[in-house]
Amino acid sequence: MRIAAFVPALVVLFALLLWGFAGMPDFGHYRGPYGFVLERIATPERHVTNVVNATTYDYRGFDTMGEEFILFAAVTGVVLLLRGSSGSRRRADDDVRSDSIRLAGAVAPALVILVGLWLVAFGFVTPGGGFQGGIAVAAGALMLFVAVGYRAWSTLGDERLLDPIEGLGAGGYAVVGLAALVSGLPFLTNLFGPGVVGTVRSGGSAALLNWAAAIEVAAANVILTTEFVEQYIAPIVRRRR
Amino acid sequence: MTMLATLVPLQYGLFGLVALGAPAVVLSRDPLRMAVVNGLYGLVLVLLFVLLGAPDVALSMLVVTTVAYPVVLLIAIARSRSSKEEMDEA
Amino acid sequence: MTYVPYAISAWVCAVGLYGIVMSRNLIHLAVCLTVTQSSTYVLLLSVGYVQGGGPPIFKGVKLGTTSVDPVVQALSLTDIVVSVTVLALVLALALDVHRQAGTVDPDEIAAMHG
Numbered sequence: 001m002r003i004a005a006f007v008p009a010l011v012v013l014f015a016l017l018l019w020g021f022a023g024m025p026d027f028g029h030y031r032g033p034y035g036f037v038l039e040r041i042a043t044p045e046r047h048v049t050n051v052v053n054a055t056t057y058d059y060r061g062f063d064t065m066g067e068e069f070i071l072f073a074a075v076t077g078v079v080l081l082l083r084g085s086s087g088s089r090r091r092a093d094d095d096v097r098s099d100s101i102r103l104a105g106a107v108a109p110a111l112v113i114l115v116g117l118w119l120v121a122f123g124f125v126t127p128g129g130g131f132q133g134g135i136a137v138a139a140g141a142l143m144l145f146v147a148v149g150y151r152a153w154s155t156l157g158d159e160r161l162l163d164p165i166e167g168l169g170a171g172g173y174a175v176v177g178l179a180a181l182v183s184g185l186p187f188l189t190n191l192f193g194p195g196v197v198g199t200v201r202s203g204g205s206a207a208l209l210n211w212a213a214a215i216e217v218a219a220a221n222v223i224l225t226t227e228f229v230e231q232y233i234a235p236i237v238r239r240r241r
Numbered sequence: 242m243t244m245l246a247t248l249v250p251l252q253y254g255l256f257g258l259v260a261l262g263a264p265a266v267v268l269s270r271d272p273l274r275m276a277v278v279n280g281l282y283g284l285v286l287v288l289l290f291v292l293l294g295a296p297d298v299a300l301s302m303l304v305v306t307t308v309a310y311p312v313v314l315l316i317a318i319a320r321s322r323s324s325k326e327e328m329d330e331a
Numbered sequence: 332m333t334y335v336p337y338a339i340s341a342w343v344c345a346v347g348l349y350g351i352v353m354s355r356n357l358i359h360l361a362v363c364l365t366v367t368q369s370s371t372y373v374l375l376l377s378v379g380y381v382q383g384g385g386p387p388i389f390k391g392v393k394l395g396t397t398s399v400d401p402v403v404q405a406l407s408l409t410d411i412v413v414s415v416t417v418l419a420l421v422l423a424l425a426l427d428v429h430r431q432a433g434t435v436d437p438d439e440i441a442a443m444h445g
Contacts, residue, residue: 006352010345017341026333028382035379035400039387042401049390051398052297055405067409074416081423119300125390127296131412135301139308217412221309224419228316231426235323256339259373263343263366267350272358279362286369293376294386294399298408302372309415310365317358317422321429 046190047202048124056129057206057213061188064209065173068216072170075220082227083159096149105147112140120214124203130210134217141222150233162223169216176208255289272321276314280306336377343370357425357435361418368414372407379403 025031042054056064096102113136120133145153177188185191191205203210262282269275283306290299347367354360379400385392387401429435 002352006349010348014341014345017344021334021337021341024337024378027336027377028333028380030379030381030400032400035402038401039389039398040395043389043394049388050297051387051389051401052295052404052408055401056409060402060405063406064409067413071413071416074413074420077420078416078423081420081427127300127386127388129297129408131408132297132300132304135304135309135412135415139304142308142312220416224416225309225312227423228313228419231320232316235320253335256336260339260342263346263370266366267346267363270356270359272356272362275359275362279365282366282369286372289373290376293380294384295376295404295407296386296388298372298376298404298411301408301411305411305415310418313415313419313422314358314362317361317426320426321358321435 046204046206048206049202050124050126050129052127053123053129053210054203054206056131057209058190058203061177061206061209064213065177065188068170068173068213071216071220072166075166075223078224078227082231095151096147101147105144109140109144109147112143113137116140116218120210123210124207130213131217134214135221137214137218138221138225141218142225145225145229150229159223159226162219162226166216166219166223169212169214169219172212172215173209176205176212180205252289252292255285255292258285259289272314272318276311276318279314280311283307283310337374340370340374340377343367343373355436355438357428357437358422360437361421361425364421365414365418368410372411375403375407 038055038059039051042051042059043049046054046058048054048058096105116133116136116139118133119128119136120130123129123133144156180189180191181187183191190203259282262278262285266275266278266282269278283302287299287303287306290296290302344367347363347370350363350366351360354363379402381397381399384397384399387398387404389396389398425435428440432440434440
C-alpha cells in the first residue's frame, strides 16, 4: 500500500532530478566564477588563510546566522519535550568504581577539550573553526560525564548554567552584526580591520562571530546530551529505590 | 599537489562504498545494529570528504558521527525498549 | 563516466526516501532521514570539485594553486552540525510518542483516539 503511493512520486522526482543533472558540468570541471574569485581575494583582503571559514563567517555570514537560529530553535524544542518529564532527577547515587575509567577520565576529557579550543582559536588559519571546535568541546564534556558519573556531573550540567551560555552564543552573533549597523555600515560588516595573516588575530570581527558560534554549538550539544542522559537515568533511579 | 592526480581510482572506490553503505543502513531492521552500521557509514563518508579536498567538512562529520549520533541513538533505543508499566510511572 | 558521483548521490537519496516511507520504527525513520541528508553533502561536494585541486587552505601554500570550491564546503559543514540537533528533536518526538502510546511503530499509532 505504501509502495503503491511511493513509486509514482519517486519516478516524478527522479525525472526532474535527472533533467537537472543533465545541465550540470562534469565531475571535476567546476565552472562557476564565485569559488575562483573567493580563493583569490580572501587572503589579500581579509588576511585569512582558511577560505572556507572566511566564507562561512564573513562573505556568507548571514547564512550562518540562520543556521545558528535553526540550532537554537531545535534545542528549544528538545528541551520543551524532555525537560521536567522525568520527576526527581538529582538523586541518583551512582559511583564510577572502575579505576581505569577514572584514570582515563583524568586525562582524556582535558585533551579533547583543549584540542577543541585550539580548533576554534586557529579557525582562520588551518582547517577548523567554530562549528568543528564547538562540537569537539561538547564531545570532551560528554567524556567527562562518562568518567565522573551522574551525581558529580549534575552540578556542572545544570540548566541554570548552560542556558545563559547558549543564549550568549546565539545572541552574541546577532549583536556583533548589529554593532556594524550602529556605526552606519550594513549589517554584519567586518569591523576592526584585518589582522596579521597566519596568526590568531586575523579576520577582524569575523573572529568574534567564530567564537560566538563555537560557544553556542558547544552549549547546545551539552544541553542535548544532558537531557537525553536524564531520560536514561530516571528509570534506573526509580528501579533502585 | 601532483599526488592528487593519482587519487581518482581511490575516489571512485569510496563512492562505490558509499553506494553500498546506504542500503546497508536502511535495510537493517534492528535499531541497535543500525546504530553501529550508521557509524561505519559515517566513517566512509569522512574518508570521501578528505579525498574530495574538504578537511573542514571531514572534521565536523568525524566528531558528529563517532560521538554525537551514537549517544542520542543509544539513549533513545534504550528508553524505547522499557515496558509500558515503567512508562506509566513516569 | 564523469556523472557517477551525481548518480550515486541520487541513488543514496532514493534509498533514504525508501527507508523513510517503508519504516516500521520511528528510530529507524530518524536514521534514514540522516542518510537522505548525507546524499546532499555528497552532491554539494561533488559539484565543487576541481580536477587536481587541493583543499582551499592557503597556509604555507602559494596563492593561486588550484583548489576546490570553498562555498559548498561552507554550506555542508554548518549543515552537518545542525543535523545532530534535528536528529535529537526527531528522537525526542519519538520518545514522547512512546510515552503516550506505548509503541514506536507508526502504523499502530494511528489507532489512538483524541
